[in-house]
Amino acid sequence: MDKSRLQEWKDKRAHRKRSLNHDDLFSGIRSGDLIALSGAITLLESSKPEDQEIAKHLITSCLPFSGNAIRVGITGVPGVGKSTFIESFGQYILAQNKKLAVLAIDPSSEKSGGSILGDKTRMQNLSQAANTFIRPSPAGKSLGGVARKTRESIILCEAAGFDYVLIETVGVGQSETAVQSMVDFFLLLMLAGAGDELQGIKRGIMEMADAIVITKADGENKLNAQKASVQYRNALHLFPANASGWQPQVLTSSALENQNLDKIYQVIASFENQTKINDYFKTKRQDQDRYWLHETITDFLVSNFYNNQKIKSHLTKLEQDIKQGKTTSFAAADVLLDIYFSKK
Amino acid sequence: MDKSRLQEWKDKRAHRKRSLNHDDLFSGIRSGDLIALSGAITLLESSKPEDQEIAKHLITSCLPFSGNAIRVGITGVPGVGKSTFIESFGQYILAQNKKLAVLAIDPSSEKSGGSILGDKTRMQNLSQAANTFIRPSPAGKSLGGVARKTRESIILCEAAGFDYVLIETVGVGQSETAVQSMVDFFLLLMLAGAGDELQGIKRGIMEMADAIVITKADGENKLNAQKASVQYRNALHLFPANASGWQPQVLTSSALENQNLDKIYQVIASFENQTKINDYFKTKRQDQDRYWLHETITDFLVSNFYNNQKIKSHLTKLEQDIKQGKTTSFAAADVLLDIYFSKK
Numbered sequence: 001m002d003k004s005r006l007q008e009w010k011d012k013r014a015h016r017k018r019s020l021n022h023d024d025l026f027s028g029i030r031s032g033d034l035i036a037l038s039g040a041i042t043l044l045e046s047s048k049p050e051d052q053e054i055a056k057h058l059i060t061s062c063l064p065f066s067g068n069a070i071r072v073g074i075t076g077v078p079g080v081g082k083s084t085f086i087e088s089f090g091q092y093i094l095a096q097n098k099k100l101a102v103l104a105i106d107p108s109s110e111k112s113g114g115s116i117l118g119d120k121t122r123m124q125n126l127s128q129a130a131n132t133f134i135r136p137s138p139a140g141k142s143l144g145g146v147a148r149k150t151r152e153s154i155i156l157c158e159a160a161g162f163d164y165v166l167i168e169t170v171g172v173g174q175s176e177t178a179v180q181s182m183v184d185f186f187l188l189l190m191l192a193g194a195g196d197e198l199q200g201i202k203r204g205i206m207e208m209a210d211a212i213v214i215t216k217a218d219g220e221n222k223l224n225a226q227k228a229s230v231q232y233r234n235a236l237h238l239f240p241a242n243a244s245g246w247q248p249q250v251l252t253s254s255a256l257e258n259q260n261l262d263k264i265y266q267v268i269a270s271f272e273n274q275t276k277i278n279d280y281f282k283t284k285r286q287d288q289d290r291y292w293l294h295e296t297i298t299d300f301l302v303s304n305f306y307n308n309q310k311i312k313s314h315l316t317k318l319e320q321d322i323k324q325g326k327t328t329s330f331a332a333a334d335v336l337l338d339i340y341f342s343k344k
Numbered sequence: 345m346d347k348s349r350l351q352e353w354k355d356k357r358a359h360r361k362r363s364l365n366h367d368d369l370f371s372g373i374r375s376g377d378l379i380a381l382s383g384a385i386t387l388l389e390s391s392k393p394e395d396q397e398i399a400k401h402l403i404t405s406c407l408p409f410s411g412n413a414i415r416v417g418i419t420g421v422p423g424v425g426k427s428t429f430i431e432s433f434g435q436y437i438l439a440q441n442k443k444l445a446v447l448a449i450d451p452s453s454e455k456s457g458g459s460i461l462g463d464k465t466r467m468q469n470l471s472q473a474a475n476t477f478i479r480p481s482p483a484g485k486s487l488g489g490v491a492r493k494t495r496e497s498i499i500l501c502e503a504a505g506f507d508y509v510l511i512e513t514v515g516v517g518q519s520e521t522a523v524q525s526m527v528d529f530f531l532l533l534m535l536a537g538a539g540d541e542l543q544g545i546k547r548g549i550m551e552m553a554d555a556i557v558i559t560k561a562d563g564e565n566k567l568n569a570q571k572a573s574v575q576y577r578n579a580l581h582l583f584p585a586n587a588s589g590w591q592p593q594v595l596t597s598s599a600l601e602n603q604n605l606d607k608i609y610q611v612i613a614s615f616e617n618q619t620k621i622n623d624y625f626k627t628k629r630q631d632q633d634r635y636w637l638h639e640t641i642t643d644f645l646v647s648n649f650y651n652n653q654k655i656k657s658h659l660t661k662l663e664q665d666i667k668q669g670k671t672t673s674f675a676a677a678d679v680l681l682d683i684y685f686s687k688k
Contacts, residue, residue, distance in 0.1 A: 056675060063669055148674050155672070202584065207548050235579035240546065289666050289673050296677035301645040304685075322633050325407055328499070329633050330492050331400060333640035341648075 022054050026061050029160045032099075034133055037160045041153050045138045059152050062159035067285075069101075069158045069165045070272055073179040075205065076189030081215045082168060083123055084255040085189060090126040092261040093164050101162040102126070104137035105150050105169045105179055133162060144299040147178040151292065154182065180208050181291050184281060185268050188212045190232070192224040207239060209248050211267050217252035217259060225252040244280040246271055310339050366398050370405050373504045376443075378477055381504045385497050389482045403496050406503035411629070413445075413502045413509045414616050417523040419549065420533030422514060425559045427467055428599040429533060430510060434470040436605040437508050445506040446470070448481035449494050449513045449523055477506060488643040491522040495636065498526065524552050525635050528625060529612050532556045534576070536568040551583060553592050555611050561596035561603060569596040588624040590615055654683050 020043065028036025044055035076082050086102060093100050102123075127134050138149040154165055167183055169175045180186055188209035206212070212232050217225030233250040241247070249267045253260045275281040305311060318332040364387065372380025388399035420426050430446060437444050446467075471478050482493040498509055511527055513519045524530055532553035550556070556576050561569030577594040585591070593611045597604045619625040649655060662676040 059672060060675065063672060067669070152672070152674065204548050204551050206583065207551060231578065231582055234575065235582050238575055238579050239550065286667060290663070292673035293663070293666065293677050296674055297649060297680060298642065298646055300677070300681050301649055302642055305641065305645055319634070319637070322637065323630065325411070328403060328407060328496070329636035330496065330640055331404065333637055333644070336641060337644050 020051075020054065022057050022061070025054070025058055029058075029062060029156060030065065032161045034160075037133060037156055038135070040156050041135060041149075044152050044156075045149055055152070059155055062155050066155040066158035069154070069163045070185065070268065071154060071165045071167065071183040072268060073167050073169065073176075073183035073186045074189065075169045075176055075179065075187070076215070077191075078170060080189045080191055081255060082170075082189060085213070085215060085253065086166060086168060087123045087126050088255040088258055089261050089264065090123070090132065090166065091129065092258070092265060094126075094129055094131055096265065098164040099131040099133075099162045100126075100164045100166065101133040101135070101154075101157040102166045102168065103135050103150055103153055103157070105143075105146055105167060105175045106137035133157060133160075142299070142303070143174055143178055144295065147175070147182070148292075148296065151182045176202070176205050176208060181288050181295075184275075184284065185210045185271050187264075187268075189215050190228070191215060192217070192221055192228040209236075210242070210244075210246060210271055211249045211251065211264070212236070213260075213264060214250070214252045216254065216256075218254035218256050222252075222254075228252075244271075244275050244284070245278060246274060246280075305340055308340060311336055314339060364395075364398065366401050366405070369398070369402055373402075373406060373500060374409065376505045378504075381477060381500055382479070384500050385479060385493075388496050388500075389493055399496070403499055406499050410499040410502035413498070413507045414529065414612065415498060415509045415511065415527040416612060417511045417513065417520075417527035417530045418533065419513045419520055419523065419531070420559070421535075424533045424535055425599060426512060426514075426533055429557070429559060429597065430512060431467045431470050432599040432602055433605050433608065434467070434476065434510065435473065436602070436609060438473055438475055440609065442508040443475040443477075443506045444470075444508045444510070445477040445479070445498075445501040446510045446512065447479050447494050447497055447501070449490055449511060449519045450481035477501060477504075486643070486647070487518055487522055488639065491519075491526070492636075492640065495526045520546070520549050520552060525632050525639075528619075528628065529554045529615050531608075531612075533559050534572070535559060536561070536565055536572040553580075554586070554588075554590060554615055555593045555595065555608070556580070557604075557608060558594070558596045560598065560600075562598035562600050566596075566598075572596075588615075588619050588628070589622060590618060590624075649684055652684060655680055658683060 020039065025036050025040050025043075029040060040055065040058050043051045044059070046052065046055070074082060074086065090100055090102060123134065126132055135153060138146050138153075140146040140149070150167065154167075157165055167179055169179045186208050188205065188211070190212055192214050212229075214225040214228050214232070229250045229252050236248045236250065239248070251260050251263055251267065253264060272281065275284070306315075314336060318327065318335060321327045322329055322332055364383065369380050369384050369387075373384060384399065384402050387395045388403070390396065390399070418426060418430065434444055434446060467478060470476055479497060482490050482497075484490040484493065494511065498511075501509055511523055513523045530552050532549065532555070534556055536558050556573075558569045558572050558576070573594045573596050580592045580594065583592070595604050595607055595611065597608065616625065619628070650659075658680060662671065662679060665671045666673055666676055
C-alpha cells in the first residue's frame with residue numbers, strides 16, 4: 001500500500017468514525033444533511049449496543065426540533081398502485097415547496113427478502129429529486145421493533161427539516177394499527193370494483209381511513225372508479241364519526257394522468273387545519289405518545305414471558321390440553337403465570 | 345330457640361353447605377337445576393379463595409359437557425331497544441324448543457350502580473318463562489375479569505343443557521371485542537336514520553357484525569328502517585369478506601310486531617350450518633381459546649407491572665416528560681422496564 005492510498009484509507013476511517021459521533025451527526029441532521037440523517041437511522045436500526053447508545057442520545061437531542069411535519073400513512077393491498085401513487089403524489093408535494101420524507105413499515109420484509117421501497121427504481125423520479133428522503137422499511141421480526149424504528153426515524157427526519165412525512169405500509173396485516181398510531185392522517189388506496197381485489201384488505205382498516213382514494217381512475221376504468229367512489233362515500237356516511245369530527249373523504253385518482261393530486265393534497269391540508277383548530281391534532285399526538293409508551297411496555301413484558309424457558313416447555317402441553325377440552329384458557333393461564341412468577 | 349327452630353336452622357346450614365359442595369353443584373348443573381347453576385356462577389364471581397377453588401374445580405368438571413350451544417353476541421347503543429329485542433327474540437327461541445341462557449357483559453356496571461339485565465322487569469315475560477336462565481353482568485372493574493366470569497358462565501350454562509346463549513353488551517366500548525371473542529355469531533342492533541343516533545356506536549364494531557338488525561321497524565319508522573337496511577346492505581358489500589366466508593346480513597325488525605324474528609333465527613342457523621361445513625365454526629372457537637389464554641396472561645403481566653409501587657412513583661413524572669418533549673415514549677418505557685426488572 002503506497003503512502004497516498006494509506007492516507008486515503010486513514011481519512012476514510014477517520015471520516016467514518018467522525019460520522020458516527022453524536023455531535024457531528026446531530027449538527028449534520030440539523031443542517032439537513034442526508035448522509036448524516038441516513039447514518040443516524042442506520043445507527044438506530046443497528047443491534048450493536050454502542051450504536052444504540054448514540055442513537056438514543058441523538059433522538060433525545062432531536063426531539064425538541066421534531067413534530068413540525070404532517071405525518072401521513074398510506075396503505076393498500078399489493079397491486080393497488082402504492083408506489084406509483086407515492087411517486088406522483090410525492091412530486092406534487094415537492095412542487096408545493098415541501099421537503100418530503102418517505103418511510104415504510106413492513107415487518108415481513110425480512111422474510112420476503114426485500115422490503116417495500118427497497119427497490120427505489122419503482123420511484124425513479126422521486127428518489128432522484130432534491131428535498132426528498134426515501135428510506136426502506138427497517139428489517140425486523142417483531143412489529144413493535146419495526147414500528148419503534150420507524151417512529152424514531154420520523155423524529156430524526158423532522159429534526160432534519162422534512163415537513164411532509166409519508167409512511168407506507170401494506171394493507172394486509174397488523175402494521176396498519178401501528179402506522180395509524182404514528183400518523184396524523186390515514187390514507188387508504190383502493191381499487192374500483194368491489195370484487196376479489198378487496199379481499200386482501202383486512203377488516204377494520206376501512207374504518208381507520210381519513211380518506212379513501214380509488215386508484216387507476218383512467219381509461220376504461222374511469223367510470224368504474226367514479227361509481228366506486230360514490231358507493232364508498234355513501235358507505236362511509238353510515239359509519240360512526242371519527243373522534244376528530246372529520247368526515248372521511250373519498251376521491252379518485254390517476255397516477256398516470258396526475259389526476260386529483262391537488263385535491264388529495266387539499267383534503268389533507270383541510271384535515272390538518274380543522275383538527276388543529278379543534279385541538280384534535282395535538283390530542284391525537286399525545287394519545288399516540290401514551291399508546292407507544294404502554295405498547296412498548298406490554299410488548300416487552302409479553303415477549304419476556306414467552307421467551308422464558310420454563311414457559312416454553314409448559315406452553316405446548318397446556319395448549320394441547322385446552323384443545324382437547326381438558327382445561328380452560330383461564331386455568332392454563334393461571335398455571336403459566338404461577339410458574340413464571342414463582343422463581344424466575 | 346326451641347328444638348324445632350334449631351333443627352330448621354341446622355338443616356338450612358347443612359343445606360347451604362351442601363349446595364356449595366362441588367359434587368352436589370355439579371350434579372345439580374348436569375340435571376339442569378337452575379338453583380345449582382346460579383349458585384355455581386355466584387361462586388365463580390366471588391372473590392373468596394375457597395369459593396374460587398370450588399368454582400375452578402366445577403368448571404373443569406363441566407368442560408367436557410360444554411360447547412354444544414350456539415353463542416350469539418348482541419350489541420347496540422342504549423336506546424336501540426336491546427332488552428325489548430331480547431325479550432321477543434328470546435321467546436321465539438324458546439318456541440323452537442331451545443333452552444335459552446341470557447348473559448351480559450358490562451364492565452361499567454359497578455360504576456353505573458346497576459348492570460344491564462339487572463332489572464329483570466325489562467324482560468318480564470322472558471324472565472318468567474321455563475327453560476330460561478337470565479343472569480346480569482358480573483360486577484368488576486377490569487374488562488378482563490368480567491369477560492372471564494362471563495366466559496366461564498357459558499361453560500356452566502352449556503353443561504346445564506342450555507343450547508342457545510345470548511350475550512348482551514353495550515355498543516360503546518371495549519367490551520365488544522371481548523364478546524366477539526367468545527361468541528360464534530355477532531349481532532348488531534341499529535336504529536334507522538344515519539344521524540346522531542349512530543354517533544354512540546364505536547368505530548370498528550360495524551365490521552365485527554355477522555348481521556345487522558335495524559330495530560323499531562314499525563309504524564312511521566317502517567319505511568326509514570327499510571331504507572336504512574338497503575343502505576347498510578350496500579355498505580357491507582363493500583367491506584372485505586369475513587374469514588368465515590360469510591356475507592353479513594341486514595334485516596329489519598319490530599319487537600312490537602314480532603316481525604322477522606323467524607328470519608333472524610334462520611340467518612343465525614344458516615351461519616351455524618355454513619361455518620360448520622367449512623370448519624370455520626370450530627377454527628374460530630379454537631382461535632378464541634388461544635385468544636383468551638394469551639389475553640389473560642397479558643392482562644395479568646400488565647396489571648402486575650402498573651401496580652408495582654416503584655413504577656407508580658416514576659410513571660407520572662415520565663409521562664410529564666414525554667408531554668413536554670423531554671423524552672420519547674420508547675426511552676421512557678426503557679427506563680420503567682429497567683426499574684421493574686432490576687429488583688422487584
